[in-house]
Amino acid sequence: MPAAITDHAAYWDHYAAGMPARTPEEALKTAFCWTQYEGHGPGDELLGDPATALELGFGRGNAVAALASKGVDATGIDLSQVQVDNAWAMWGHLPGATYLQADVTEFLTATDRRWDAIYSIFGAAWFTDPEQLFPRVRARLAPGGRFVFSHAQAVPGSYGVQGMYAGGFTGPQTWVYRWAYEPETWADMLRTHGFRDVRAWHEPAPTAGYVGTLIAIAHR
Numbered sequence: 001m002p003a004a005i006t007d008h009a010a011y012w013d014h015y016a017a018g019m020p021a022r023t024p025e026e027a028l029k030t031a032f033c034w035t036q037y038e039g040h041g042p043g044d045e046l047l048g049d050p051a052t053a054l055e056l057g058f059g060r061g062n063a064v065a066a067l068a069s070k071g072v073d074a075t076g077i078d079l080s081q082v083q084v085d086n087a088w089a090m091w092g093h094l095p096g097a098t099y100l101q102a103d104v105t106e107f108l109t110a111t112d113r114r115w116d117a118i119y120s121i122f123g124a125a126w127f128t129d130p131e132q133l134f135p136r137v138r139a140r141l142a143p144g145g146r147f148v149f150s151h152a153q154a155v156p157g158s159y160g161v162q163g164m165y166a167g168g169f170t171g172p173q174t175w176v177y178r179w180a181y182e183p184e185t186w187a188d189m190l191r192t193h194g195f196r197d198v199r200a201w202h203e204p205a206p207t208a209g210y211v212g213t214l215i216a217i218a219h220r
C-alpha cells in the first residue's frame with residue numbers, strides 16, 4: 001500500500017495552476033471581496049483604515065494588490081510557491097505589495113512584526129486549527145488592530161475540523177483540513193483567545209437559498 005501523502009504545498013500548487021488568468025485591470029475591479037460571489041458583499045472597509053495589512057493565504061494576490069494600490073503597506077503569505085511567483089509577476093510593480101511563501105503558523109510564530117490588520121479570505125484562517133492560529137494572530141496585531149476572516153457557511157450540523165480528500169476518492173491519499181463553525185461559536189472562540197469587539201455573521205448569497213459566507217471581525 002502506498003504511503004499517505006500530505007504534501008499541502010504541492011496540493012495548493014496544483015490548486016493554483018487551475019485558477020483562471022486575468023489581466024491586472026480586470027483583477028483589480030473586483031479584487032477585494034470577502035464572499036465567493038464576485039462583487040457581492042462588503043469590501044475592504046471591514047479592515048478599517050489600516051496603514052499595514054497582512055493576508056493569510058492570498059491566492060492570486062489581488063486583495064493585497066488592491067490595498068497596496070490605495071497606499072497600504074500590504075504583505076501576503078501563501079503556502080504555494082506557484083501563487084507567490086504568479087503574484088510577483090502580476091503585482092510586483094506595486095511598491096506597497098509584498099508576497100512571501102510560508103506556512104502561516106510558522107510565519108506568525110517567527111516574525112516580530114505587527115500589523116494594523118490581519119485578514120484571510122477563504123484562506124489560511126479556514127485551513128488552520130484556530131487554537132494554533134488565533135493566539136499567533138493576536139500577538140502580531142498592533143494594539144487596537146483588527147482580524148477579519150471569511151469562509152463558506154458551515155454545512156448545518158457539521159462543525160469543527162472537516163477533512164477532505166484533495167484528489168477525490170480515486171486519487172492519491174492527500175488530504176486537507178478546514179475548520180467551520182456557526183457565527184456565535186467563532187465569536188466565543190475569538191473572545192476566549194482575548195479578542196474584543198467581536199462580530200461574526202452570515203452574509204447571505206446573492207440568490208436566496210445559495211451558500212452564504214461566514215465573516216468574522218475581532219480586535220486586539
Ligand SMILES: C[S@@+](CC[C@H](N)C(=O)[O-])C[C@H]1O[C@@H](n2cnc3c(N)ncnc32)[C@H](O)[C@@H]1O
Nearest residue numbers: 012057058059078079080103104121122123124
Ligand atoms: C481557497 S484558496 C483562497 C485564496 C484567496 N484568498 C482567494 O480568495 O482567492 C486558499 C489559499 O490559502 C493558502 N493556504 C492554505 N493553507 C495555508 C497555510 N497553512 N499557510 C499559508 N497559506 C495557506 C493556499 O495556498 C491558497 O492559496
